[in-house]
Amino acid sequence: xxEILLTNAELADGRxxxxxxxxxxxxxxxxxxxxxxxxxxxxxLIAFPGFVDLHTHLREPGSENSETVLTGSRAAAKGGYxxxxxxxxxxxxxxxxxxxxxxxxxxxEAGYVEVQPIGAVTVALAGERMAExxxxxxxxxxxxxxxxxxxxxxxxxxxxxxxxYVKGFDGVIAQHAQxxxxxxxxxxxxxxxxxxxGLTGWPEVAESSIIARDCLxxxxxxxxxxxxxxxxxxxxxxxRWAKGRGINVTxxxxxxxxxxxxxxxxxxxxxYKVNPPLRSAADVQALRLAVADGTIDIIATDxxxxxxxxxxxxxxxxxxxxxxxxxxxxxxxxxLVTTGLINHARFQQVMSEAPARxxxxxxxxxxxxxxxxxxxxxxxxxxxxxxDLESESKSSNNPFLGLTLQGKVVHTFFRGxxxxxxxxxxxxxxxxx
Ligand SMILES: [Zn+2]
Ligand SMILES: [Zn+2]
Numbered sequence: 001x002x003e004i005l006l007t008n009a010e011l012a013d014g015r016x017x018x019x020x021x022x023x024x025x026x027x028x029x030x031x032x033x034x035x036x037x038x039x040x041x042x043x044x045l046i047a048f049p050g051f052v053d054l055h056t057h058l059r060e061p062g063s064e065n066s067e068t069v070l071t072g073s074r075a076a077a078k079g080g081y082x083x084x085x086x087x088x089x090x091x092x093x094x095x096x097x098x099x100x101x102x103x104x105x106x107x108x109e110a111g112y113v114e115v116q117p118i119g120a121v122t123v124a125l126a127g128e129r130m131a132e133x134x135x136x137x138x139x140x141x142x143x144x145x146x147x148x149x150x151x152x153x154x155x156x157x158x159x160x161x162x163x164x165y166v167k168g169f170d171g172v173i174a175q176h177a178q179x180x181x182x183x184x185x186x187x188x189x190x191x192x193x194x195x196x197x198g199l200t201g202w203p204e205v206a207e208s209s210i211i212a213r214d215c216l217x218x219x220x221x222x223x224x225x226x227x228x229x230x231x232x233x234x235x236x237x238x239x240r241w242a243k244g245r246g247i248n249v250t251x252x253x254x255x256x257x258x259x260x261x262x263x264x265x266x267x268x269x270x271x272y273k274v275n276p277p278l279r280s281a282a283d284v285q286a287l288r289l290a291v292a293d294g295t296i297d298i299i300a301t302d303x304x305x306x307x308x309x310x311x312x313x314x315x316x317x318x319x320x321x322x323x324x325x326x327x328x329x330x331x332x333x334x335x336l337v338t339t340g341l342i343n344h345a346r347f348q349q350v351m352s353e354a355p356a357r358x359x360x361x362x363x364x365x366x367x368x369x370x371x372x373x374x375x376x377x378x379x380x381x382x383x384x385x386x387x388d389l390e391s392e393s394k395s396s397n398n399p400f401l402g403l404t405l406q407g408k409v410v411h412t413f414f415r416g417x418x419x420x421x422x423x424x425x426x427x428x429x430x431x432x433x
Pocket of ligand 1: 150228275276
């Protein structure tokens with residue numbers, strides 16, 4: 001077994017160290033290790049525990065023309081991830097033990113990241129009957145997070161029962177907070193621009209009212225609630241209030257909601273059409289500050305690949321969603337660290353530690369220490385680069401194309417195996433074990 005020595009890497013707390021990897025584990029970390037094995041010079045790079053994405057759409061089974069578990073896993077590795085959580089809105093829906101086990105197995109076969117399936121809350125995401133949550137949890141996929149993402153669990157009684165049910169095995173319900181009645185045919189953020197463009201508005205209260213209801217249900221049931229993709233200042237206020245009451249709620253924000261605003265819709269370019277929609281500059285600022293003050297726990301990509309034909313059509317008909325796995329860390333770094341809002345330790349929390357904790361994952365996202373599984377990301381904080389079309393994803397609905405970002409993933413290691421070298425994804429035949 002080859003030993004790898006990463007030399008002169010900086011940890012999130014600022015210490016300069018060498019890191020020895022052997023047998024899939026980190027075996028030693030320290031400033032003065034014996035120089036032996038394959039040396040990878042990490043001068044100028046920061047070593048983080050591999051990033052963990054709590055919200056990815058891998059599209060397999062059912063929409064393999066958009067993405068597969070393999071292509072999505074490669075895109076994730078390129079983005080510095082060592083684990084992704086695959087949302088349940090596949091075809092068939094991931095609402096049984098058989099489907100979640102299939103997705104889990106595809107992830108193992110791909111071998112680039114841990115693919116942890118998320119189970120549907122309701123059968124076929126129809127919002128009517130609860131899916132087999134317990135069986136999915138007991139399956140080989142060991143599902144701990146359940147979500148009808150793409151749709152909101154809008155029935156209060158069902159939401160309450162689902163929260164109660166998952167409490168039995170310490171599971172989490174992840175809510176896509178969107179009141180369906182308040183967003184009938186909604187296309188973009190409600191406001192002056194929507195009026196001027198003649199597009200149906202998507203009011204903030206459609207998000208914040210569901211979050212408030214669910215926080216109160218989580219308080220009543222004593223269960224764990226996670227809120228997907230916060231997009232508004234009022235949603236942040238509700239989460240802050242709920243946490244102040246001691247409610248067991250966590251929240252995520254996407255890279256695109258930390259950087260992009262509704263003004264981009266001026267030209268009806270459907271690349272910027274996403275659910276929840278891009279909001280105002282004031283919302284973006286509120287979301288950034290909420291990551292800094294701990295109200296928002298994690299960055300999650302909501303990577304949502306779509307083939308060109310589903311985007312290159314009339315705005316009203318175009319699909320909602322954007323890709324984001326490969327650029328997430330750069331967007332998060334540029335909007336939060338470069339701006340001085342958070343430090344590297346907090347970046348590590350929101351990209352690795354907190355998502356792993358919410359999911360209850362073993363051996364993922366923990367601090368880098370001897371004896372832990374060697375899941376690492378080496379990140380260059382200084383480099384600036386312009387996002388181009390080169391991508392591992394099957395889809396190119398990328399809203400960051402042409403933008404210059406600061407900070408880039410250089411190397412990724414998954415269970416001690418290098419999956420990305422010099423920002424290029426390795427093929428499994430050429431990986432160093
Ligand atoms: Zn969603
Ligand atoms: Zn989603």
